[in-house]
Amino acid sequence: MRVLVTGGAGFIGSNFVRGALTDRYPGFTPDELVVLDKFTYAGNPANLAPVADDPRLRVVRGDICDPAVVKQEMAGTDLVVHFAAESHVDRSIAGAAEFVLTNVVGTQTLLQGALEAGVGRFTHVSTDEVYGSIDEGSWPEEHPLAPNSPYAASKASSDLIARAFHITHGLDVVITRCSNNYGPYQFPEKVIPLFATNLLDGGQVPLYGDGLNVRDWLHVDDHCAGIHLVATRGRAGEVYNIGGGTELTNRELTTRLLEITGRDESAIRPVADRLAHDRRYSVDITKISGELGYRPSVPIERGLRETVEWYRANRSWWEPLKAG
Ligand SMILES: NC(=O)c1ccc[n+]([C@@H]2O[C@H](COP(=O)([O-])OP(=O)(O)OC[C@H]3O[C@@H](n4cnc5c(N)ncnc54)[C@H](O)[C@@H]3O)[C@@H](O)[C@H]2O)c1
Numbered sequence: 001m002r003v004l005v006t007g008g009a010g011f012i013g014s015n016f017v018r019g020a021l022t023d024r025y026p027g028f029t030p031d032e033l034v035v036l037d038k039f040t041y042a043g044n045p046a047n048l049a050p051v052a053d054d055p056r057l058r059v060v061r062g063d064i065c066d067p068a069v070v071k072q073e074m075a076g077t078d079l080v081v082h083f084a085a086e087s088h089v090d091r092s093i094a095g096a097a098e099f100v101l102t103n104v105v106g107t108q109t110l111l112q113g114a115l116e117a118g119v120g121r122f123t124h125v126s127t128d129e130v131y132g133s134i135d136e137g138s139w140p141e142e143h144p145l146a147p148n149s150p151y152a153a154s155k156a157s158s159d160l161i162a163r164a165f166h167i168t169h170g171l172d173v174v175i176t177r178c179s180n181n182y183g184p185y186q187f188p189e190k191v192i193p194l195f196a197t198n199l200l201d202g203g204q205v206p207l208y209g210d211g212l213n214v215r216d217w218l219h220v221d222d223h224c225a226g227i228h229l230v231a232t233r234g235r236a237g238e239v240y241n242i243g244g245g246t247e248l249t250n251r252e253l254t255t256r257l258l259e260i261t262g263r264d265e266s267a268i269r270p271v272a273d274r275l276a277h278d279r280r281y282s283v284d285i286t287k288i289s290g291e292l293g294y295r296p297s298v299p300i301e302r303g304l305r306e307t308v309e310w311y312r313a314n315r316s317w318w319e320p321l322k323a324g
Pocket of ligand 1: 006007008009010011012013036037038039040041042043044062063064065082083084085086087088102106125126127128155177178179180181182187
């Protein structure tokens with residue numbers, strides 16, 4: 001089986017690639033795994049270093065918006081797992097053009113390439129942010145999409161284009177919508193690695209608004225395990241929520257990071273809230289649990305502690321990224 005992983009040098013994509021090449025997913029043994037990545041600021045060859053010598057891995061530096069590259073790499077592919085995206089909400093508020101280009105046009109280019117190449121299955125990695133914000137309860141997959149940030153809107157657009165390629169052209173598409181991820185190799189602009197590395201350096205952490213925005217934190221290993229289940233056993237044309245981590249307010253999350261790093265509340269620097277900051281995300285995971293037997297396995301206490309320890313032990317990975 002030949003697998004094409006877009007964005008495989010980023011945080012979640014590289015976790016999936018490392019897992020796929022180290023037998024983390026039972027019965028899933030690609031003969032060839034191609035990473036197609038543009039290596040933006042978020043793509044990093046070091047994320048693939050643990051599997052760089054695996055003869056099944058081929059890394060292609062290319063843009064998912066480039067139809068020629070996409071055509072070349074889609075040929076002979078059985079399974080696409082599409083992670084490549086501009087992924088940081090704050091950057092999308094500062095400027096949305098790259099988000100529309102990569103997330104919308106890039107996804108459409110890949111879907112067209114997959115259709116023309118006769119790819120067996122296209123797994124589109126979407127996000128729970130497409131649903132908007134929810135005060136109580138959790139979203140089932142059929143909940144209407146109401147994205148609030150330019151990032152979320154670009155992801156909702158690509159999510160719907162993926163669905164449309166299934167309905168219109170019969171392309172075998174599956175879509176995942178996951179909650180917030182954390183773990184090693186996450187670019188230190190995102191809240192957990194930013195806060196952890198600031199605290200390890202004796203610095204302060206910028207806490208948005210009243211700190212009461214709620215996120216469901218899921219370890220990246222659990223997200224990728226869910227993606228593997230959907231990619232291999234999900235029903236064509238279906239959407240599967242992935243989540244079931246731990247819901248925490250940003251203040252609760254910060255308190256846990258302060259405890260792990262041995263710092264106190266004086267390290268918190270309150271800052272003006274993010275524009276259109278969604279109050280709470282919460283996905284209903286009944287479907288993936290019932291149909292595919294998905295269960296998150298990493299408890300937040302262990303996951304957060306191990307993640308902070310990883311950043312403590314891997315300064316050579318993140319220091320150049322923060323300096324740059
Ligand atoms: N991080 C989360 O909490 C989370 C949660 C749910 C869903 N997602 C989705 O998962 C996917 C991966 O997220 P991440 O956090 O690993 O992102 P990331 O920013 O760490 O990685 C994105 C990767 O895509 C590559 N890329 C960007 N533009 C490209 C282009 N035009 N052509 C080819 N490659 C390109 C980058 O170089 C990078 O390697 C995204 O689609 C994101 O929307 C993320």
